[in-house]
Amino acid sequence: MERLHHVAVAVFDIGRALDWYRAKLDVEVSYVDESWALLQFDNIAVELILPEQHPRHLAVERENAKSFGAITPYRDGTASVYIKDPWGNAIEIVKAKSLGQKMRGSRTLTVFYDGSCPLCAREIAFYKRRKGAEKIDWLDASRSKSSALVPGLTKDKALARFHIRSTDGELVSGGAAFAYLWAALPSFKFIGWIFQAQPFSSCLEVGYRAFLKIRPLLQAFFQKRA
Numbered sequence: 001m002e003r004l005h006h007v008a009v010a011v012f013d014i015g016r017a018l019d020w021y022r023a024k025l026d027v028e029v030s031y032v033d034e035s036w037a038l039l040q041f042d043n044i045a046v047e048l049i050l051p052e053q054h055p056r057h058l059a060v061e062r063e064n065a066k067s068f069g070a071i072t073p074y075r076d077g078t079a080s081v082y083i084k085d086p087w088g089n090a091i092e093i094v095k096a097k098s099l100g101q102k103m104r105g106s107r108t109l110t111v112f113y114d115g116s117c118p119l120c121a122r123e124i125a126f127y128k129r130r131k132g133a134e135k136i137d138w139l140d141a142s143r144s145k146s147s148a149l150v151p152g153l154t155k156d157k158a159l160a161r162f163h164i165r166s167t168d169g170e171l172v173s174g175g176a177a178f179a180y181l182w183a184a185l186p187s188f189k190f191i192g193w194i195f196q197a198q199p200f201s202s203c204l205e206v207g208y209r210a211f212l213k214i215r216p217l218l219q220a221f222f223q224k225r226a
Contacts (some may be wrong), residue, residue, distance in 0.1 A: 009050075027041055033110075036053070069081040080094040124138065135184075152171050158174060163176040
């Protein structure tokens with residue numbers, strides 16, 4: 001018998017939908033980005049989607065997912081292929097191994113940044129051009145309409161201080177977050193490893209806190225030049 005993994009529900013604002021579901025129901029958010037989110041219930045998952053970017057569908061888990069067509073890997077660690085029944089309904093066939101990884105909490109690295117800050121936007125654009133950036137989720141907190149981005153991180157906190165969510169689901173901020181990001185990019189990996197160790201990690205945090213104090217002046221400078 002097939003194992004139903006999730007059903008997709010169309011919404012028109014991921015942030016507002018997350019706020020509503022978390023306020024009304026006892027659910028856990030296991031993944032979120034700008035176009036979809038995954039809510040974990042006790043017995044099934046529900047995917048919140050933007051209909052203009054993702055089809056309404058139900059998803060089943062199959063070890064032989066490749067037999068249904070070419071598998072597409074996704075940023076949350078899953079891989080699947082879509083098929084349609086004779087009546088045009090979309091069915092997602094998810095590779096069993098990738099689903100198992102997701103249920104154990106395996107994620108890609110997620111970077112939360114302030115895209116409304118010209119200085120921050122330039123820096124993130126630089127990192128996005130580096131090799132390995134395509135394997136990272138980049139989430140512009142300034143564009144979110146939700147007060148909470150992911151469990152444990154509000155929009156205000158993400159705008160005030162640089163945050164990443166590690167592949168283990170741990171939220172890390174400040175200098176330590178930059179060390180995680182650097183370690184995830186091949187060209188910065190060695191530097192990232194160095195600054196994850198003491199006493200360099202403490203020095204990086206001190207430097208980051210000093211930057212936060214002059215950040216408003218730097219933002220004003222770059223806004224004048226924009």
